[in-house]
Amino acid sequence: MAQINPSILSADFARLADEARAVEGADWLHVDVMDNHFVPNLTLGVPVVESLRKATDTPLDCHLMIEDPDRWAPQYVEAGAGSVTFHAEAAAAPVRLARQIRAQGARAAMALRPATPVEPYEDLLPELDMLLVMTVEPGFGGQAFLDVMLPKIRRTRRLIERHGLQMWLQVDGGVSAETIERCAEAGADVFVAGSAVYGADDPAAAVRSLRAQAEETASRTCAH
Numbered sequence: 001m002a003q004i005n006p007s008i009l010s011a012d013f014a015r016l017a018d019e020a021r022a023v024e025g026a027d028w029l030h031v032d033v034m035d036n037h038f039v040p041n042l043t044l045g046v047p048v049v050e051s052l053r054k055a056t057d058t059p060l061d062c063h064l065m066i067e068d069p070d071r072w073a074p075q076y077v078e079a080g081a082g083s084v085t086f087h088a089e090a091a092a093a094p095v096r097l098a099r100q101i102r103a104q105g106a107r108a109a110m111a112l113r114p115a116t117p118v119e120p121y122e123d124l125l126p127e128l129d130m131l132l133v134m135t136v137e138p139g140f141g142g143q144a145f146l147d148v149m150l151p152k153i154r155r156t157r158r159l160i161e162r163h164g165l166q167m168w169l170q171v172d173g174g175v176s177a178e179t180i181e182r183c184a185e186a187g188a189d190v191f192v193a194g195s196a197v198y199g200a201d202d203p204a205a206a207v208r209s210l211r212a213q214a215e216e217t218a219s220r221t222c223a224h
């Protein structure tokens with residue numbers, strides 16, 4: 001079943017509560033945490049996640065584009081995140097961190113920048129509930145989808161199947177009506193969409209439309 005996670009990076013930050021409610025019906029709300037070190041942009045932190053938790057019933061999918069996630073990720077679980085994604089390139093002890101996130105009761109996920117291969121992390125996959133393959137360089141919304149990431153999505157799907165894992169495969173960056181079918185064909189099942197949702201006249205309708213496209217593609221291709 002395809003999941004659509006609107007990215008609040010493309011929302012109006014002065015109206016975050018309203019913007020979160022505008023996409024109710026989405027599977028998760030994707031919360032982009034950036035620290036201006038791991039990526040050249042600065043967004044929000046733990047207090048905003050605590051407030052978002054109170055503003056919407058949609059579960060929060062926090063994507064930590066920050067240095068030292070080993071220190072900070074547990075605080076995002078405490079703030080109400082249902083899923084916390086740390087970057088492989090930033091985590092000092094990814095297995096320990098994933099176990100910590102799960103022990104706190106949240107889903108543990110790991111993200112890979114475009115130039116980071118999945119293969120070195122094959123043995124870690126059972127420790128994760130989701131792997132995020134970035135389809136743009138992290139840091140900004142509205143970038144063009146990187147088609148060159150499609151083989152990595154396919155290889156990741158094959159690794160998940162080879163190990164018989166139930167984990168989700170998320171893509172993030174440039175996901176839209178034009179690109180979501182390629183992602184679904186390659187084996188992604190969780191789709192982050194920022195500008196394609198918040199740039200639409202009716203964000204909730206955009207979520208439904210993207211989900212229908214992804215599900216139709218998955219059922220047609222039987223990619224996973």
Ligand SMILES: O=C(CO)[C@H](O)[C@H](O)COP(=O)(O)O
Pocket residue numbers: 007009010030032063136137138139140141142143172173174175192193194195196
């Ligand atoms: O993590 C991100 C950027 O680092 C955003 O989630 C992503 O770019 C979503 O925006 P868009 O769908 O407009 O590309």
